[in-house]
Amino acid sequence: MSNVIEQIKQGNEIAFKKVYEQYWKTVYKFTCMFVSDNYEREEVVQEVFIKLWEIRNSLKEENEIDGLLFIITRNLIFNKTRKSMNELKLKETLKLAEEASNEMEQDLEAKDLALYLDKLIDLLPEKQKLTFILNKKKGLSIKEIAEIMNISEKGVARNLYLATKFLKQHFILFIIIWLYLNARH
Structure with a gap:
């Protein structure tokens, strides 16, 4: 696929x-x-491929096109959803997604989760990424991270909070797509 990219x-x-x-x-x-x-579905598909064409210069050979299309599609859908869904409907959808993630959590392979988590961590801004890795993967305390990064403990806590929030949001979306892909096979 890298040749096509x-x-x-x-x-x-x-x-x-x-x-x-x-x-x-x-x-x-x-x-x-x-x-x-149906019209909105077709519009989303069209927008996804327009976006892919627009960002073609920033594509990386190692990127998997299906993963990139998933991210673009997800972003477009959730942007449209935020505009058109009322707050109650959004809460219901997230609750269903969370319930599905709880049910499927046991069935997911640890390897897939670890790979996806690593990809999500790579998407974090550098300070959040470093904070998360030092805390969650290396087991360092907030105080130790503050000393290493030469920032305040509040700054470390904020970076950790933002990183964790981002990862939680995208994990639920991963569960949804995983369920969808496995339902097709």
Whole structure:
């Protein structure tokens, strides 16, 4: 797939069309889980591939296109959802996702979770990433991290809070996509 990514980065529309043809149904099916209106579903799919084309210069060869499409789709859907859903409906959806994550947690393979968590950690801003790694993976206290990073303990606590909040939000989304992908097989 890295060859296709390189071709897309160079503006090769044929390579882009191949990616579109290979993935549009998957993007559409995922969108169906969150968007009920057919027109809006098609709009989301179109926006996903427009966004992919717009960011083609920043694609990395090691990126997996399906993961990138998932992230773009998820972001578009949740941006649209925030605009159109009332707060109660959003709470219900998150509650269902949380319940699904609790039910499926035992079935998820530890390796998949660790890989996904590492990918999420890599998305964190540098200070949050370092704080999280030092605290959760290395077992250092907030005071020890503050000394190492030469920032206040409150700064360390804030970085840790923001990192943990980001990881929790995206973990629930990972559970949803994992359930969807496994339901297809």
